[in-house]
Amino acid sequence: MKKITLLFIPIAAVISVAITLNGCVASQTVTAKSGTQLWGENCGRCHNSPSSSDFSGAQWEVIGTHMKLRANLTEDETNKIIAFFKSAQ
Amino acid sequence: MKTSSKYLVIAALLLSSIANKTTAQDSTQTEKNQKILMALPGNTKMLLTGVAWFGFHANMNDTIKTNVKNSFNTYGFSPMFLWKLSDKMFFESEIEINNGEMELEYAKISYKLNKFMTVGAGRMLTPFGAYGERWEPVHIEKFPNSHLRPNDDLLPDDTHLYWGAIMGIDVRGGIPLGSAKMNYSMFVSNGPLLSKDENGRPTGVVQYENLLDENNNNKEVGGRIGILPFSNSSLEIGFSGKHGLAGDIGDTVYENIGATATAVDFSYLKSIEAIKSTISFRGQYNTLTVDKANYYLTDSTTYTFDNTMKNYYAQFSIRPSMAHGKCIKKTELMFRYSSMALPKDAIWCPKDKNGKGGIITRMDIGLCYWLNWRSGLRFAYEITTMPDGTKQNQLLALLAVGL
Numbered sequence: 001m002k003k004i005t006l007l008f009i010p011i012a013a014v015i016s017v018a019i020t021l022n023g024c025v026a027s028q029t030v031t032a033k034s035g036t037q038l039w040g041e042n043c044g045r046c047h048n049s050p051s052s053s054d055f056s057g058a059q060w061e062v063i064g065t066h067m068k069l070r071a072n073l074t075e076d077e078t079n080k081i082i083a084f085f086k087s088a089q
Numbered sequence: 090m091k092t093s094s095k096y097l098v099i100a101a102l103l104l105s106s107i108a109n110k111t112t113a114q115d116s117t118q119t120e121k122n123q124k125i126l127m128a129l130p131g132n133t134k135m136l137l138t139g140v141a142w143f144g145f146h147a148n149m150n151d152t153i154k155t156n157v158k159n160s161f162n163t164y165g166f167s168p169m170f171l172w173k174l175s176d177k178m179f180f181e182s183e184i185e186i187n188n189g190e191m192e193l194e195y196a197k198i199s200y201k202l203n204k205f206m207t208v209g210a211g212r213m214l215t216p217f218g219a220y221g222e223r224w225e226p227v228h229i230e231k232f233p234n235s236h237l238r239p240n241d242d243l244l245p246d247d248t249h250l251y252w253g254a255i256m257g258i259d260v261r262g263g264i265p266l267g268s269a270k271m272n273y274s275m276f277v278s279n280g281p282l283l284s285k286d287e288n289g290r291p292t293g294v295v296q297y298e299n300l301l302d303e304n305n306n307n308k309e310v311g312g313r314i315g316i317l318p319f320s321n322s323s324l325e326i327g328f329s330g331k332h333g334l335a336g337d338i339g340d341t342v343y344e345n346i347g348a349t350a351t352a353v354d355f356s357y358l359k360s361i362e363a364i365k366s367t368i369s370f371r372g373q374y375n376t377l378t379v380d381k382a383n384y385y386l387t388d389s390t391t392y393t394f395d396n397t398m399k400n401y402y403a404q405f406s407i408r409p410s411m412a413h414g415k416c417i418k419k420t421e422l423m424f425r426y427s428s429m430a431l432p433k434d435a436i437w438c439p440k441d442k443n444g445k446g447g448i449i450t451r452m453d454i455g456l457c458y459w460l461n462w463r464s465g466l467r468f469a470y471e472i473t474t475m476p477d478g479t480k481q482n483q484l485l486a487l488l489a490v491g492l
Binding site: 024026030041046047058062071074 | 207322459
């Protein structure tokens, strides 16, 4: 039990401190990024970046949610990337 | 819900939306209607996707003439089912049919608590390190095979230390931190098991893919924190840890044997205009420490050893993605190095010429020709060096097609 506590305390502490200090707010530079830019920056971190024509708008919503969970994308990034794919259909 | 009832609901919703007069109200009502419609059976957003593969290998330094030196050695098909049940609820599952054996890879339901946290439950990919969740899928892995890892090619049992699935619950999310960001996942799952020999006695190997055969009341806990310090998300460094008891309940000798694992992973991606290419670095370093215990030799006497294992890999790839040539921009060159240091005094550890256990290393040089963003023809030449200095050279090829 002691080891379990030792594992969780630093994880919880880092998350708590980060949230408290920053209020979970993205900087203006990040907020101003378009869906196109976020698509280029985030998808390629694990795999090649797909084209918007590979799936329909409804399918991109499903894939976007899947990738948000798999890659732990932020809410704002996910929404902008999905909006980019839908607008580029 | 009966079909007639379903149509009545839809008709009511349409009439309701027509009745609204202001634009704002229209918008709000439409959104509400869409949410209600999505909740009806048959109206959820679903996607069937996946990957199929077919591979070949050739042993390059096998001098025994009667051995089969080359064969088409692997095939598989892995459909993935994704359902967006509502704005908050999501289901994902994957079935893998690998060389004729079918297995449910994962089946997980997730519920969004808020924009920073989603809770999930079910059979899920291990949230430990980045490899198992993000880089292992066949359509993402650039090489024809995986790096050197503690599996049953070298050990008495597969460890599934940082790949495969767990049964449990997790919470996860992504958090903006000014120009940087972080992500996290924490889980509680059925704990690891001490793998047993043919006489039912523990060997000291720990097996993590404990899906339904929980052997004690202790649950494994663990998680990963990823830090992306740059605003362009080009670099991510992840720190993982997990701990659980591996012994069977009621087994007074092994009941309290704990297993603690840690991992550090990294990835870096950069497009460089000067060389018209995109470069990628990624890797993961893992350690596993199992509490000391006495284990059995073949003659039923006991022995003990320092049960610590270290395993890492690092890979580099370069793709001239900004070049003009149609073929060259689809070609990616890769280099990978992996190493595994097993508990050197364990009887199951591969030994060197002096009878001592040692380190196994593997080097791969590979090439991938991308047919599209998730399909590729991959080749690699692989050299594995055992602790006694013997080398196993292989030529590998794999066609992976994203569906």
